[in-house]
Structure formats: C-alpha cells, structure tokens
Amino acid sequence: MGICDDQQRVCLSLGLWNGQDEILKERFYGLSNAQGNHGEDVKEYWHYLDALPDGRYLRALYRYPMAAFPYQELRQRNSVPGPEIKLLDLGIFDQDRYWDVEVEYAKPEPTVVAGRITVTNRSGEAAQLHLLPQVWLRNTWSWNPPRSPQAQLHAEGAELHLQHPELAGYRLQVGGDFAWLVCDNETDNQLLFGAPGLSPYPKNAIGDAVVSGDPSRCNPERTGTKAAAHFIFELGPGESQVVRFIWSDRQGYAPGQVDGLCLDGRRAADNFYAAVSPDNGDADDLLIQRQAFAGLIWSQQYYQLEVARWLEGDPAGPPPPPERLTGRNAAWVGMEAADIIVMPDSWEYPWFASWDLAFHALALDPIDINLAKQQVLLLLQSRYLREDGQLPAYEWN
Structure with a gap:
C-alpha cells in the first residue's frame, strides 16, 4: 500500500511487526504456482477503499494478524492436492485478534503528499504493534558506473532529508514519538550468497533491527538510501493510534495539517463520484462500484x-x-x-x-x-x- 513518484525514484510504504513474526511485514505474502494447489495465490486480506483518478486521494485497509503469520503452514497445507487453504481457515483471526491498518494519502499540490496511517486493535485484549513508515530510493546506481549512489537520505530530528540530483529540497516530516532507522538499499550478499557485502548496513537491516531489538544493525550516522520511522504502540481493546507525515519540497506544511488535508481529499472523492454516479443508483451498488474504481487506480x-x-x-x-x-x-x-x-x-x-x-x-x-x-x-x-x-x-x- 505504498506510492512512488512517476519514475519510481523515491518510494513510500510501510512495515509492520506484531512481535511474533520472524520477519518484518513489508509485502503481502502468497504462494507461487510451484508452491500452491490453487495456482499463484495471495494469502492476505487488504481492501482498496477509495481513490481519485489523478491520485489526489487514496485510501486502503490491511488486516494484520496479532499471532505469528503461518508462512510455513500455508506452504505445507497447500502443497498437496485438495481444497485451497486460506489464511482465514487457519483460525488466526479468531476472537478478532488482528490489527486494522488504514492508509490514506492526500495531495493538495503536485509535490506535496500528506500521509495518515491509523492502526486499531480489534481484539479484546491489549497488544503491541511496531509501525514503520518507510522511504527508500530505487537502486539505479548498480546499473552503470560509478556504482555509488548519487542520492542519499539523512535523518535529522523529526525530518528525513533527501539529497538527489533531480529532486532537490524534498523532506519527510513525521509527527509523534519514534526513532529513525537508516540503512542502504543494497542486497545482503553475505546472507544470500556468502559473498562480501556492498554495504555494512544492507536493506534488511531495518527488519533485523526491529525483530532483534538491536538498532545497531542500522547506520548510526542515520544516512543511507532506505529509512524508517520506528513507532511502538501499546493499545488496549478497540483503541486506535494515528501516525501523520508530510512528504514535500515546499515550506508551509507540517504533520499537524494532515487530518485536514485528508478530510479535504475524502470530500473531493465524494464530490467526484457523486458527479459520475447515476442519481438513482442503489447505495450499496455505488459503493461497490467506487471501490472497484479504487482498485483500478491503486493498481x-x-x-x-x-x-x-x-x-x-x-x-x-x-x-x-x-x-x-x-x-x-x-x-x-x-x-x-x-x-x-x-x-x-x-x-x-x-x-x-x-x-x-x-x-x-x-x-x-x-x-x-x-x-x-x-x-x-x-x-x-x-x-x-x-x-x-x-x-x-x-x-x-
């Protein structure tokens, strides 16, 4: 549920950790043709809720289990002939033990992105969640010499500054209490191939730091090509927490304005779909149509x-x-x-x-x-x- 610029030079997304998984949740999990009995098949639940065609407003929802994600069980049980085994079939959502993670993006100007991530504890007990809004630079420097990246991210205070030959002046402003984790968007050659690494802080360093609890896995200078704002929330039953951020090259914007900007975006979406929808349409049918359009736009x-x-x-x-x-x-x-x-x-x-x-x-x-x-x-x-x-x-x- 991330976004990027029109040349994918800079990417924004999120990571999650429930305190149980062996890895950070950074992408949706599924089985390949060779692994499953149902062809290529995603094993997660997310919903595209809203979107404007020009991308000025986007909203989506992901449901993240509190228990350890059953990666191995999904592979094993779907590796034999028989009915497809879905995530819901394994009981991992019983007693509503999951997090709702709602992501919103609003663009009041072409170079300004307001982001809001709302996490809600849907269970009947208190639980902890690690939430990491992330920014990284697509690795284009490996293609041709000189191999070293021509762009960098550097964290200072509550801001992450971008130094880029084509995107001058951009920064990420994040509200709330968090810690920066910064590494390089480089493959961990030592882990995968037993070969010397290209960086002492490869791209899996952020996940390693969160899961191990050891922030020294990341660059202490807080400079690199991949960064995350690490939040840790303890939420009671039904309790929610909101993270707000601004990505922009403009002055005059701050995380405190995010709620208003997202509300403006949602109103713009309401007005747009009211204008293109049939006047006599059934409300449920129109909502289905609107979310179908959202799926096209998000894709x-x-x-x-x-x-x-x-x-x-x-x-x-x-x-x-x-x-x-x-x-x-x-x-x-x-x-x-x-x-x-x-x-x-x-x-x-x-x-x-x-x-x-x-x-x-x-x-x-x-x-x-x-x-x-x-x-x-x-x-x-x-x-x-x-x-x-x-x-x-x-x-x-």
Missing part, C-alpha cells in the same frame, strides 16, 4: 523493462546464462518500457498484459477517458512495437 504501477539490457545482464551481478540470448524476448531487443501502467493485479500480475489492459481501458472510461486512451496508445508506441508491427502480449512475449 497503477511504474513499469520499466529494457529488453536489450536484460538480455545482457546486470553489470553488478553474475553474467546470465548464454541461452538467455536465444530464449524468451530475444526478438524484442527494441522494447524499452518506462511508464505508469494499470496492472491486472498489484500482487499476482505486477506486469502489463495487453489483453487485460484493453478491458481496464473500458472500465476506466467513466472516470478518466484520457487515462483510458493513454493506456491503449501506450502499446502502440515504437518503444513497445516489434519491427514487424507485432504488439507485446505480456512480459514473457
């Missing part, structure tokens, strides 16, 4: 694929196998994608599919005809078409 992602570069391999990694040069996409060396695309699904299909994109365009037409046209025309550009005029079907062809 927009930045997608980058340079086939020629992919065939040659990443300069920072080991060379690809020779058969790659004659395998899939070998005839598509001219394709260079770097665009915002409405994806079929933000988890299972985070890549374009031309047959689905045509249906997305039809569904988008009532709320944003220009976006609908742009999505169809995208596949007809020279950057996507093959020399013989063939359209790409999806990432594998």
Whole structure:
C-alpha cells in the first residue's frame, strides 16, 4: 500500500511487526504456482477503499494478524492436492485478534503528499504493534558506473532529508514519538550468497533491527538510501493510534495539517463520484462500484523493462546464462518500457498484459477517458512495437 513518484525514484510504504513474526511485514505474502494447489495465490486480506483518478486521494485497509503469520503452514497445507487453504481457515483471526491498518494519502499540490496511517486493535485484549513508515530510493546506481549512489537520505530530528540530483529540497516530516532507522538499499550478499557485502548496513537491516531489538544493525550516522520511522504502540481493546507525515519540497506544511488535508481529499472523492454516479443508483451498488474504481487506480504501477539490457545482464551481478540470448524476448531487443501502467493485479500480475489492459481501458472510461486512451496508445508506441508491427502480449512475449 505504498506510492512512488512517476519514475519510481523515491518510494513510500510501510512495515509492520506484531512481535511474533520472524520477519518484518513489508509485502503481502502468497504462494507461487510451484508452491500452491490453487495456482499463484495471495494469502492476505487488504481492501482498496477509495481513490481519485489523478491520485489526489487514496485510501486502503490491511488486516494484520496479532499471532505469528503461518508462512510455513500455508506452504505445507497447500502443497498437496485438495481444497485451497486460506489464511482465514487457519483460525488466526479468531476472537478478532488482528490489527486494522488504514492508509490514506492526500495531495493538495503536485509535490506535496500528506500521509495518515491509523492502526486499531480489534481484539479484546491489549497488544503491541511496531509501525514503520518507510522511504527508500530505487537502486539505479548498480546499473552503470560509478556504482555509488548519487542520492542519499539523512535523518535529522523529526525530518528525513533527501539529497538527489533531480529532486532537490524534498523532506519527510513525521509527527509523534519514534526513532529513525537508516540503512542502504543494497542486497545482503553475505546472507544470500556468502559473498562480501556492498554495504555494512544492507536493506534488511531495518527488519533485523526491529525483530532483534538491536538498532545497531542500522547506520548510526542515520544516512543511507532506505529509512524508517520506528513507532511502538501499546493499545488496549478497540483503541486506535494515528501516525501523520508530510512528504514535500515546499515550506508551509507540517504533520499537524494532515487530518485536514485528508478530510479535504475524502470530500473531493465524494464530490467526484457523486458527479459520475447515476442519481438513482442503489447505495450499496455505488459503493461497490467506487471501490472497484479504487482498485483500478491503486493498481497503477511504474513499469520499466529494457529488453536489450536484460538480455545482457546486470553489470553488478553474475553474467546470465548464454541461452538467455536465444530464449524468451530475444526478438524484442527494441522494447524499452518506462511508464505508469494499470496492472491486472498489484500482487499476482505486477506486469502489463495487453489483453487485460484493453478491458481496464473500458472500465476506466467513466472516470478518466484520457487515462483510458493513454493506456491503449501506450502499446502502440515504437518503444513497445516489434519491427514487424507485432504488439507485446505480456512480459514473457
């Protein structure tokens, strides 16, 4: 439930820890085709509640169990023929032992993002939750020398400052009582490959620091390319807590304004959907339609694929196998994608599919005809078409 700029240079999202899991919850979990008996299948529960087509307002809800997430049990029980086993089937939500995590983003100006994260204890007992709004820079510096990043994040007080050649003056202002954890958006080569690491503070350092309780896993200088504001909440039954932040290159904004900015965004969404919805529509049907539109809008992602570069391999990694040069996409060396695309699904299909994109365009037409046209025309550009005029079907062809 994160966002990024239109070139995915800077990403904002959140991490969670219930005090029980072995890892930080930073992405939704699911099974691959090889792991499950139901194909690729996500095993989490989240809901896209609202969104404006231009992204000025976004709202979504995630339900995070208080007990240890049953990663291994889900893999084991879905590895044999039989009915699909869902997370709800394992009783992990019994007695309402879960957290509601609602995320809102509002944009009063193009370069200003107001964020609000509301966590609510839905159980009948007190519980602890670690909440981490996170910012990281997409690793583009590994592609070509010089390999060192040309951008940095540095935490000072309640602010995180960005130094970037293209995004000058941006900062994250966070309200409340928290601690900064900062590391580098670099793979932990020592952990994964037994090879020397590129940084003493790789990208899993924040998760390690939270789960182990040892903040020394992160950079004590609070400088790097990935950062998190670490909150720890003790909440009673039904109790809520709110985290507010502002990401902007402008002066005059502060976390204390977030509630008003989010309220303005929600009102703008109400007015927009009132104008595009039938006057005599059933209230429940209109809410379903509005959330369906929200799903389309939330599923927009930045997608980058340079086939020629992919065939040659990443300069920072080991060379690809020779058969790659004659395998899939070998005839598509001219394709260079770097665009915002409405994806079929933000988890299972985070890549374009031309047959689905045509249906997305039809569904988008009532709320944003220009976006609908742009999505169809995208596949007809020279950057996507093959020399013989063939359209790409999806990432594998």
